[in-house]
Amino acid sequence: MQVNILPSDPATRDTVLGVLKQRFGDQLTTSDAIRDRHGKDESYHASVPPDAVLFARSTDDVSEAVRTCAEYKFPVIPFGVGTSLEGHVAALRGGLCVDVSEMNQVLEVNPEDLDVTVQAGVTRKQLNEYLRDTGLFFPIDPGADASIGGMAATRASGTNAVRYGTMRENVLSLTVVTADGRVVKTARRSRKSSAGYDLTRLFVGSEGTLGVITEVTLKVHGVPEAITSAVCQFEDLEGAVNTSILTVQSGVPVARMELLDDVQMGACVAYSKLEGYEAKPTLFFEFHGTEASAAEQAQTVQAIAEDLGGSAFQWTSRMEDRNKLWQARHDAYYAALALRPGCGGWATDVCVPVSRLAECINETKADLANTSLQAPLVGHVGDGNFHLVYLVDTENEDELAEAQAHSDRMVMRALAMGGTCTGEHGVGYGKMGFLQAEHGDALALMRSLKTAFDPDNIMNPGKIVSL
Numbered sequence: 001m002q003v004n005i006l007p008s009d010p011a012t013r014d015t016v017l018g019v020l021k022q023r024f025g026d027q028l029t030t031s032d033a034i035r036d037r038h039g040k041d042e043s044y045h046a047s048v049p050p051d052a053v054l055f056a057r058s059t060d061d062v063s064e065a066v067r068t069c070a071e072y073k074f075p076v077i078p079f080g081v082g083t084s085l086e087g088h089v090a091a092l093r094g095g096l097c098v099d100v101s102e103m104n105q106v107l108e109v110n111p112e113d114l115d116v117t118v119q120a121g122v123t124r125k126q127l128n129e130y131l132r133d134t135g136l137f138f139p140i141d142p143g144a145d146a147s148i149g150g151m152a153a154t155r156a157s158g159t160n161a162v163r164y165g166t167m168r169e170n171v172l173s174l175t176v177v178t179a180d181g182r183v184v185k186t187a188r189r190s191r192k193s194s195a196g197y198d199l200t201r202l203f204v205g206s207e208g209t210l211g212v213i214t215e216v217t218l219k220v221h222g223v224p225e226a227i228t229s230a231v232c233q234f235e236d237l238e239g240a241v242n243t244s245i246l247t248v249q250s251g252v253p254v255a256r257m258e259l260l261d262d263v264q265m266g267a268c269v270a271y272s273k274l275e276g277y278e279a280k281p282t283l284f285f286e287f288h289g290t291e292a293s294a295a296e297q298a299q300t301v302q303a304i305a306e307d308l309g310g311s312a313f314q315w316t317s318r319m320e321d322r323n324k325l326w327q328a329r330h331d332a333y334y335a336a337l338a339l340r341p342g343c344g345g346w347a348t349d350v351c352v353p354v355s356r357l358a359e360c361i362n363e364t365k366a367d368l369a370n371t372s373l374q375a376p377l378v379g380h381v382g383d384g385n386f387h388l389v390y391l392v393d394t395e396n397e398d399e400l401a402e403a404q405a406h407s408d409r410m411v412m413r414a415l416a417m418g419g420t421c422t423g424e425h426g427v428g429y430g431k432m433g434f435l436q437a438e439h440g441d442a443l444a445l446m447r448s449l450k451t452a453f454d455p456d457n458i459m460n461p462g463k464i465v466s467l
Contacts, residue, residue, distance in 0.1 A: 005048055008094030013051050016074045027055045038097040041084040044346040050077055050091035055099050059183055059214040062098055067181030069096055073456045078208040080147030085347050086428030088207055092462035098212055100149055106130045117217045120149025136220040139164035143330050149213045154426040155205030162382030163255040171204050175215035179454040207426055208460035210453040224288035228298050229322040230315035232305045233280045239309035240281040241358040244381040246304050252297050256286035257382040258329055264376035271335035272328035284329055336376045336389045344394040348407045350414035351385040351423030360417055364410050371406055385423035427464045
């Protein structure tokens with residue numbers, strides 16, 4: 001999507017940065033290298049650097065910085081670790097990037113209530129390492145070692161969502177700095193409430209456009225007694241997708257169910273040295289429960305898969321074998337890039353009702369076959385979400401245009417099937433153009449909310465909705 005990049009007014013910029021420098025000293029930097037790093041996420045979008053980066057150490061730091069920016073109507077862009085994929089952190093209007101990576105403390109663990117409170121800069125791997133000796137774990141796994149604040153801001157999910165849900169279902173409360181610098185807590189720790197508007201769900205997925213998330217209270221879960229992983233290969237995508245659909249419809253409480261098409265599986269076999277597997281459409285499964293129930297789940301899915309043409313069904317409960325399989329799945333992006341050395345990866349995703357998944361994937365693959373593009377496919381098929389990674393020469397305008405056109409058709413196909421333009425990557429500015437088609441008149445309500453929460457449009461401007 002083409003966007004207009006509007007730099008900050010020089011006089012305003014110098015005034016704001018002077019005030020912030022006096023207050024924060026070395027926590028504020030205007031280094032070109034650091035600014036450039038904070039203007040880009042892991043997507044194909046070019047870096048659009050902020051005017052300065054503040055390394056916040058507390059909610060009070062964030063509040064004071066935002067109050068200063070609000071006084072001068074100077075943009076604020078929150079930043080976790082930069083693993084987003086739709087240009088979320090680009091400073092399209094210049095401004096101050098507030099990096100919360102130094103706000104990385106686990107503040108409270110309540111084992112009896114199965115919840116934890118963390119600062120926004122804590123990463124998911126850091127949290128699970130901290131919880132290791134408690135018998136608890138945090139299940140949301142988007143692949144990258146993303147910050148918890150960023151995961152809440154983008155409503156992230158990932159491989160475990162089919163059983164444990166997304167960030168929407170697992171965030172209990174947030175501490176947020178609003179556009180005028182106020183610090184608000186959106187809810188208490190109780191598991192349900194009928195008191196007032198659900199502000200927590202409003203900020204989850206808001207991508208920094210309504211405020212800066214500084215603390216998050218999360219649900220956590222008990223580590224399962226037993227975990228079993230399985231892999232099954234198919235001659236065609238239809239058999240693999242139908243297996244995933246029937247598994248969900250049969251009520252099997254599968255924890256993870258991941259689809260790789262033949263191109264992606266071939267890349268993973270080569271990159272991760274997966275011996276004994278072929279370049280065929282493949283499903284990866286994981287089952288949680290007791291020893292008996294995890295084994296029973298695997299056996300049930302094996303029977304479903306074999307009825308639908310699956311073969312080479314292998315399952316294991318050995319940790320080293322499971323870790324190797326899932327590490328290969330998490331490395332799928334890098335495996336895809338290895339198919340075309342020197343290329344860039346343009347990742348995109350859509351999500352449709354599970355009953356339309358096979359149709360959407362088949363039409364998307366048929367459309368892809370009529371292009372010159374190479375784009376491996378992976379999917380969190382238990383909830384109808386799949387991704388393509390276009391392997392493109394980022395200096396070749398024709399390739400980029402062809403990828404954009406195919407991606408646009410895929411999105412409109414998903415919308416026509418009752419789906420969404422993004423299942424978990426978020427909107428940023430990369431997918432803003434599809435929100436009118438997806439939400440219709442509801443988009444006007446989103447603009448009204450944005451204006452009410454942020455009347456001067458300083459919070460991550462140019463993302464989700466245009467004003």
